[in-house]
Amino acid sequence: MPVTILSGVTSKFGELWDVSPRNLVKEVALAAADEAGFALDKIEAVFVGNMLSSSLGGQDHLGAFFSEELGLSVPAVKIEAACASGGMAAHLAYLAIKSGQYKNVLVVGVEKMTDHKPEAVAAALMGAGSEGEREAGATFPALYALIARAHMLKYGTTEAAMAEVSVKNHFHASLNSHAQFTNRITRQMVMESPVVASPLKILDCSPITDGAAALILSSKPLKKGIIISASQAATDSLGLAQRLDLTTLKAAVSASNKAYQEAGVKPEDIKVAEVHDCFSIAEIIAMEDLGFFPKGEAASAIEKGKTQLGNNRLVVNTSGGLKAAGHPVGATGVKQLVEVYQQLKGISGKKQVPGADLGLTHNIGGSGATAVIHILKK
Amino acid sequence: MPVTILSGVTSKFGELWDVSPRNLVKEVALAAADEAGFALDKIEAVFVGNMLSSSLGGQDHLGAFFSEELGLSVPAVKIEAACASGGMAAHLAYLAIKSGQYKNVLVVGVEKMTDHKPEAVAAALMGAGSEGEREAGATFPALYALIARAHMLKYGTTEAAMAEVSVKNHFHASLNSHAQFTNRITRQMVMESPVVASPLKILDCSPITDGAAALILSSKPLKKGIIISASQAATDSLGLAQRLDLTTLKAAVSASNKAYQEAGVKPEDIKVAEVHDCFSIAEIIAMEDLGFFPKGEAASAIEKGKTQLGNNRLVVNTSGGLKAAGHPVGATGVKQLVEVYQQLKGISGKKQVPGADLGLTHNIGGSGATAVIHILKK
Numbered sequence: 001m002p003v004t005i006l007s008g009v010t011s012k013f014g015e016l017w018d019v020s021p022r023n024l025v026k027e028v029a030l031a032a033a034d035e036a037g038f039a040l041d042k043i044e045a046v047f048v049g050n051m052l053s054s055s056l057g058g059q060d061h062l063g064a065f066f067s068e069e070l071g072l073s074v075p076a077v078k079i080e081a082a083c084a085s086g087g088m089a090a091h092l093a094y095l096a097i098k099s100g101q102y103k104n105v106l107v108v109g110v111e112k113m114t115d116h117k118p119e120a121v122a123a124a125l126m127g128a129g130s131e132g133e134r135e136a137g138a139t140f141p142a143l144y145a146l147i148a149r150a151h152m153l154k155y156g157t158t159e160a161a162m163a164e165v166s167v168k169n170h171f172h173a174s175l176n177s178h179a180q181f182t183n184r185i186t187r188q189m190v191m192e193s194p195v196v197a198s199p200l201k202i203l204d205c206s207p208i209t210d211g212a213a214a215l216i217l218s219s220k221p222l223k224k225g226i227i228i229s230a231s232q233a234a235t236d237s238l239g240l241a242q243r244l245d246l247t248t249l250k251a252a253v254s255a256s257n258k259a260y261q262e263a264g265v266k267p268e269d270i271k272v273a274e275v276h277d278c279f280s281i282a283e284i285i286a287m288e289d290l291g292f293f294p295k296g297e298a299a300s301a302i303e304k305g306k307t308q309l310g311n312n313r314l315v316v317n318t319s320g321g322l323k324a325a326g327h328p329v330g331a332t333g334v335k336q337l338v339e340v341y342q343q344l345k346g347i348s349g350k351k352q353v354p355g356a357d358l359g360l361t362h363n364i365g366g367s368g369a370t371a372v373i374h375i376l377k378k
Numbered sequence: 379m380p381v382t383i384l385s386g387v388t389s390k391f392g393e394l395w396d397v398s399p400r401n402l403v404k405e406v407a408l409a410a411a412d413e414a415g416f417a418l419d420k421i422e423a424v425f426v427g428n429m430l431s432s433s434l435g436g437q438d439h440l441g442a443f444f445s446e447e448l449g450l451s452v453p454a455v456k457i458e459a460a461c462a463s464g465g466m467a468a469h470l471a472y473l474a475i476k477s478g479q480y481k482n483v484l485v486v487g488v489e490k491m492t493d494h495k496p497e498a499v500a501a502a503l504m505g506a507g508s509e510g511e512r513e514a515g516a517t518f519p520a521l522y523a524l525i526a527r528a529h530m531l532k533y534g535t536t537e538a539a540m541a542e543v544s545v546k547n548h549f550h551a552s553l554n555s556h557a558q559f560t561n562r563i564t565r566q567m568v569m570e571s572p573v574v575a576s577p578l579k580i581l582d583c584s585p586i587t588d589g590a591a592a593l594i595l596s597s598k599p600l601k602k603g604i605i606i607s608a609s610q611a612a613t614d615s616l617g618l619a620q621r622l623d624l625t626t627l628k629a630a631v632s633a634s635n636k637a638y639q640e641a642g643v644k645p646e647d648i649k650v651a652e653v654h655d656c657f658s659i660a661e662i663i664a665m666e667d668l669g670f671f672p673k674g675e676a677a678s679a680i681e682k683g684k685t686q687l688g689n690n691r692l693v694v695n696t697s698g699g700l701k702a703a704g705h706p707v708g709a710t711g712v713k714q715l716v717e718v719y720q721q722l723k724g725i726s727g728k729k730q731v732p733g734a735d736l737g738l739t740h741n742i743g744g745s746g747a748t749a750v751i752h753i754l755k756k
Contacts (some may be wrong), residue, residue: 046613054432056459058512060505061460064528064747067613068508068620073632075611076748077457080432082439088455092470122732125440129445134436233453235424235445242446246667254451370454 003097005037005376006104006216008338013199013211014180015114021053024108024212025066032106032214035308042217044078044102049089049109050147050330055124066108066272070234075102082128083107086213086333087363087372094231095218095372103219109334110212121208125329128366132142134282140278141205143240143367144198144296150246152199157284157295159199161303163190165280168308173320175309175351180209180326181222190280194317204280210298213334215341226344230262230375238369251366253290256362256373260291263375268293270314270375271356273345274336276364277321286362287316290373311348315353333363337374381475381644382603383754384482385413385717391589391704392558393492399431403589404694405443410592413681421594422480426452427467428708434494444486453480460506460657463487464591465611465741465750471595472609472752481597487712488590499586503707506744508617518656519583520642521618521745523575526659528624530577533674535662537577541568542733543658544581544701546592546605546686551698553687553729558704562679568658582658587704591712593719604722608640608753616747627746630667634740634751638669639675639754645669648692648753649734653712655699655744665694665738668751689728691743696721711741717750722756 009031011024019027025048033040048062059065063076081088086109093105095124113121126134133143151157167187173179187287217228234254237243243250260266267290275290277283287298287307292314301307307316319325319339340359342348357378366372387409389402397405403426411418426440436437437443439454441454464487471483484578491499491642504512511521545565550556563621568581612632617620621628629732638644645668655661665676670692679685685694697703700710718737720726735756742749 051438054505055436055438057510058433058501058505060429060433060458061507061616061744061747063466064613064616064743065508065679068617068747073629075633076459076467076613077470077611080438080443080456080458085607088441091453092474092559094453095479096470096473096478100476101473123436127432127436129439130443131437221633233455235442235448235451235454238439239446251451255453288638294476323525365442366439369439369446 001098001219002221003094003228004061004218004220004222005216005228005341007032008211008215008341009035010178010335011211012178013209013328017208018167021110021112022069025108026069026210027108027232029108034217036216040070040072042104043072043074044104044108045074045096046072046346046373047089047093047105048078049086049334050078050111051080051082051085052111052113052124053328055127059224060315074122074183081370082365083329084363084365084370084372085330085332090215090334090337090374091231093235094228097217097219105217107215107217107334108190108212109331110129111328111330112210113208113328114210132241133239141197141200144242144279145200146280147246148199151281157297157299159191160187161299162280163187164303165277165283166190167316169277169323172309172318173324173352176320176325177206179320180207181324200279206278206322206327209328211326211328211331213331213338215334215337220294226341227377229377230259230372232258232262233372238366240367249285249371251290251368251371252362252364255371256290258310259373259375265375269358270360272318272340272353272359273316274319274339275362277317277323278327290362309351317346318353333372336361338365340376379476380473380599381606382596382598382600383408383606383719384596386593386719388412388556388591388713388716389589390556391587391706394588399488399490403486404447406590406592407448407484407486410594411716418448418450421452421484422452422481422492423452423473423474423483424450425467425483425485426709427464427465427595427712428456428489429458429460430489430491430502433505434498451719453532459748460705462711462741462743462748462750463708468593468712468715468752469609469750472563472606475595475597476616483595485593485595485597485712487709489706489708490588491706493587498582500591508743510619519575519578522657523578523733524618525624525751526577529659532625533678537569538565539677540658541565542681543655543661544568547699547701549658550687550696550729551702554698557698557702558585559702578657584656586706587706589704589706589709591709591716593678593712593715599691604719605699605755606752608637610636610640616744617747627663627667627749629746629749630740630742631729631751637753643736643753647736648738650651650696650718650731650737651740652717653693653694653696653740655701656705680716686695694730696726696731702741711750714741716740718754722754
């Protein structure tokens, strides 16, 4: 049974101090139902992707929490897989529809991060890491700095090439009114920005963000619908210390291979992709893990602008990615799906990729312990 | 496609100060694989039910956390729906198998509660409640005391009848070597135990518990297998203030009606049931919500011993229930399924219900905001 995406919307991403998670979820859920052409009471189950509400806010039971807000009494559940919570919520919603038990399912990703002290947010985010990493006081910038160093050593990847990931993604975000940052930046600005964990500068890092995104998935076939033609996930060790190679995320390779097989397509068929650029190095590795470029060649390809909007075979992170559109962690995986859905539907406005008919999303939890890959088809 | 339960095991429940969540999960997962007759590498996905690891321990990403421990690299995810996390994890695993994407799925429920200060545990548990209840300083004993008072006023339910729920469940637990409490108690002991939130005394309340439980679900048909013939969930308001009637849990009524319909059976066909007796009043209300007794008549039926092991049409909480077997919140829903599975398989030893061929589990999140019902058939 094909799973159709009936609608997809995101809230504005950014520092949203005047709205609560309730407000955000209500906004995107109502807009998604409206776009799908029905009232919310047609929804038969609710899947909420969220990571930090429990550790930062003490609020659990978000399935019921948001269902109450939406006036629903259908099955509702929170899905948590660190920064891949949104993608995993969509994966389970996809399976739920394929099972035949539910026809129309609401997937909501939401995170409210900017109300808390940065130290508290950094500590809570480390809940996605291994015990050893947590005890050692590691943070995600530090872990990805290790990954970046390994990639630089093995493939000669430069800090300048990494900087170009951020430059491209800020350019894309400048065309996205929902992005957290809509300012364009230059390579020099990235290179001269303050060092967070060498070689990563602050402009290599995705920000702390509030935001929500919603999708309605359905068993209803549509004449010109966008369908999910693959939904796959895989797992790797939580900690970097347990990995043989830091220059690749094994879970992303495994999940994407399964996804290409499920969809019956090849990496070169993909026209648009939203990938998990929590740090600039992560997008370079994603390009290689997903088979878009041979190992060691993605950095120079990105540097040459080969994944930027324009006359390219593949455009990556048209939303602005995590770097510039923002990274409300539980919402990110859902937002990626919304962006690709809108691209395939041809409603992406200034950031529209012409002829986009096949897209991919790549959502990562932790430093690569969870990977969720979706392939969407027009 | 029928979903078969290949195996089901629980750890010892109790104050397990010398083991970690890792140890507990490894123990039950390996034992479940062993009982299913294969190595863990046949598992294609892992569903973890847990509520408090994030708020009490700061550890998220439990899907990957436990997969690493088990040496698995398959899709893994944490499911949270407060004290119904375990039942909800089983529900989503059931849908995952019915979707055709996964053949053998491991469901693990786990909670480690006794390492933390009771005040911290009580506060973390309120993460399952509404914002209003949390802000007012309510606790779950207080909320269930309100429910008990409403039931007493409307139906004349007595404290003595409530006490008999605990007496029965301690009697059953005395036959369960994995139970937290194996001592038998008397009505007088309950009535004279310290008041927690009137009319609930401490022996009306389920304890704080460590423990884990595991199930392996499969699409593989077995000649004499135990199958899940219904898996349903529903949602109600988080807070009591939003409910018209405190003497029933609407979500449990709704989910069980759907489950009876899915399985094609009636309440009177059920021979064994594990229900969510977080407080003694909760079991009385469960008996009525599930259609086992007419409204207002369950208390006296329990008082007369009609749901106790012996010559009865229906036996409830043969494990000892949450009250006496213990309530490691994320594990409870999985443990209930394990207990009913073992009853239908006829391997329950001294607590075996003769002729048990149809069983039900009733797992509740919060004060009734989430209900998950499963029906198992021999």
